[in-house]
Amino acid sequence: MSNDLRRLPFTRSHVERTFPKLTVKQVGRIRKHGHIRVIKAGEILVEQGDNIVPFFVIESGKIEVLRPSGKIETLITTFHGFGQFTGGVDMLSGRRALFRARVTKSGNVIEMDRQQVMALLQSDPEIGEILMRAFILRSVELRAAGVGDVVLIGSPNSARTFQIKEFLTRNGHPYQYIDLEHDSEVQNLLDNFHIDINDIPVLIYRGKLVLKNPNNQQVADTLGFNETINQTSVRDLVIIGAGPSGLAAAVYGSSEGLDVLVLEASLPGGQAGSSSKIENYLGFPTGVSGLELTNRAYTQAQKFGAEILITKGIRLACDGKPYIVESESGARIPTRTIIIATGAKYRKPHLRNLERFEGMGVYYGASFLESQFCKGKEIIVIGGGNAAGQTAVFLSESAKHVHMLIRSAALAENMSRYLVRRIEDNSKIVLHTNTEIITLEGDTHLESVEWQNHITNKIEKHRIRNVFVMAGAVPNTTWLDGRFALDSKGFIKTGSDLLPEYLNTVGWPIARQPYSFETSLPGIFAVGDVRAGSIKRIASVVGEGSVAISFIHNVLKE
Known part of the structure; x- marks a missing residue:
């Protein structure tokens, strides 16, 4: 292994809660749940992809956490000094290790397996709160930094790319995303793994296994989401x-x-x-x-x-x-x-081409992922309930204009008053009552829509590429x-x-x-x-x- 170490920059906010140090008394209580293990410099405690991932509390010595990629190791963080501890939310789910853990200074640690950690979390509320908070914050940091064992190569012009990003995000699995449309170096990566443009999106796991245009179940199986679960016990x-x-x-x-x-x-x-x-x-x-x-x-x-x-x-x-x-x-x-x-x-409108544009201009949710498509653009939100109102207000922060289309004559019937007031006071949100979309047009991506007012029968055509559907429940x-x-x-x-x-x-x-x-x-x-x-x-x-x-x-x- 090369000594080429690249340090990952973490944000410095909440460092004390993300990487806290336990007190002498707290370490003493943890010692009763685990056992003392002598660690030696150079020893690999956890390898990326391991199914069984121990938890360590340091009494002395030093452990660094690394992401290996070929001959390059990226330094994620270092645990040193009495009372620091390893681990993340994967300790709870039993998923595979995302990273390598290596000893850089000999010493002693308290080692515990997953079941012992679970018992500790449930029996000691003080320590449980410290560990849970650290695990969650570490997960947030990794997702924000796009650091994990997965690289996703995709395109904003691919609905399946969006779906995989959403699947990984919702399941809390950090990943690095490479955009084919904007990364000039990506062709070298495609050539290295013998990937054709028609194979996109591509998921590369641990720099070795390549999945071409996988479905969600294939992604889950590859990442080992279900490995530790007994599917036969009553x-x-x-x-x-x-x-x-x-x-x-x-x-x-x-x-x-x-x-x-x-x-x-x-x-x-x-x-x-x-x-x-x-x-x-x-x-x-x-x-x-x-x-x-x-x-x-x-x-x-x-x-x-x-x-x-x-x-x-x-x-x-x-x-x-x-x-x-x-x-x-x-x-x-x-x-x-x-x-x-x-x-x-959400109920799907009866529109020709609707399924063709799902994930390519037509969306049924509005998280940070979807908001990235809307910066400086006009968008449409369909629906008059709270979810539609929250979406309109949220997306107005980045969009040029938000057109709210509702079939009824007013919002007040199905929407909380505080949202109605925000929409009325927001100059970037335009409410269109008694109105619904009648056509969707475009090639690979939604490019324009037509909507009609059912009172005046007036039809308007607009070059709008993003529509958020939040009307009705099926x-x-x-x-x-x-x-x-x-x-x-x-x-x-x-x-x-x-x-x-x-x-x-x-x-x-x-x-x-x-x-x-x-x-x-x-x-x-x-x-x-x-x-x-x-x-x-x-x-x-x-x-x-x-x-x-x-x-x-x-x-x-x-």
């Missing part, structure tokens, strides 16, 4: 969907001692994870981005022991007990109870194959909505009536936006996910 609870309601159920269920597995098809956080800013959620007076809120919930669930499996093609086998949850990979996961938290998605229930009682709009009926005469017809098998949030199959619950009658507010769906756990306990006792 679970107390399987939660399908890692949006706010599913993550709330995971936090409360695992913290109360249940063996919880969460299944997510693609993007943890659901619709909320793509929200630019949530300002009316209790406890966040200055607001919080949907990504930050749901990432914290994701980490919190893992802290208490919930496991999260990224998988597609989920179906249920409910003919006997335990229930079986089947995945596209062929895994058959047995479970005593199930919570369905698959949420809803439940994610098509995968249920008619096994559950649904309302006329396709949402799952639960609790008191399941009338006695219906239960008699389908043969409800037990004496009691369904619990709140329980579906037409005993022990299977539905919470959040997927449930008929739910209030489409994040605080409400979080409440449903947490309350459902009390009924899960009752079912497990039956």
Whole structure:
């Protein structure tokens, strides 16, 4: 290995919390959970890609963390001095090591495995808070710096590039992005890996494995997201969907001692994870981005022991007990109870070419990723609810103008008053009432739109390349194959909505009536936006996910 070391510049804010030093008393308490290990200069403690990643607290000596790439090592950080400790959020998920850890000065460390760390986090609140805060802040720093074991080569003219970026971001995996359109040196990299322009986007893992135009499941499998998860043991609870309601159920269920597995098809956080800013959620007076809120919930669930499996093609086998949850990979996961938290998605307008422009000018969320396309440009936001209002306000900070298109005559019916006032007072936001888009035009990317006012019938054409659709809600229930009682709009009926005469017809098998949030199959619950009658507010769906756990306990006792 070459001695060519390149130091990674980290921001200096929050350094003391990102790389804190534990006190003598705190180290003494940690010593009871692990064992003393003598380390020697030059020793590799962790290699990039290792499946088993120990946690170290330094009593003496020095450890440097490096990202290897061929003959070049990038220095990420150095741990030295009594009380400093290694590790990040991957300690919670059990994912592979992103970096190499090497001893540069001999000494002694306290070594712990993942299960010992999890026990420490749950049993010692003071140390647990220090470690969790450091783990989260380190993850934020790595994502901001674009440092990890993945290089993504793509183009802003590729919808799939955007989708992979979103997948990696939502799953908290840091990556380096190389833009084909703006990086003059990228051709050398393409030639080195024998990549044709038609293979884009390309994901390069650890400088060795090359994935050409991969789907999300291939990315998850390559990065080892699911490696440590036992998919055959009988679970107390399987939660399908890692949006706010599913993550709330995971936090409360695992913290109360249940063996919880969460299944997510693609993007943890659901619709909320793509929200630019949530300002009316209790406890966040200055607001919080949907990504930050749901990432914290994701980490919190893992802290208490919930496991999260990224998988597609989920179906249920409910003919006997335990229930079986089947995945596209062929895994058959047995479970005593199930919570369905698959949420809803924005209704798609009936427009020719719509699917052609999805990810290439038409978007269903507005996070930092999407905002980068809007700097100095005119954009359109479709919808009159809070999500649309938050998006319009957020994107107006960078866009030239934001055109809000709503089919109704005013905003006040479906939008919080504080958002209505902000939109009315924002000179960069133009409200178009009684209006909807009628055509989308473009070649590889959306280039222009036509909209029509239904009162005047006037049609206008505008050269606008970015449209954000946030109108209406369609439940994610098509995968249920008619096994559950649904309302006329396709949402799952639960609790008191399941009338006695219906239960008699389908043969409800037990004496009691369904619990709140329980579906037409005993022990299977539905919470959040997927449930008929739910209030489409994040605080409400979080409440449903947490309350459902009390009924899960009752079912497990039956």
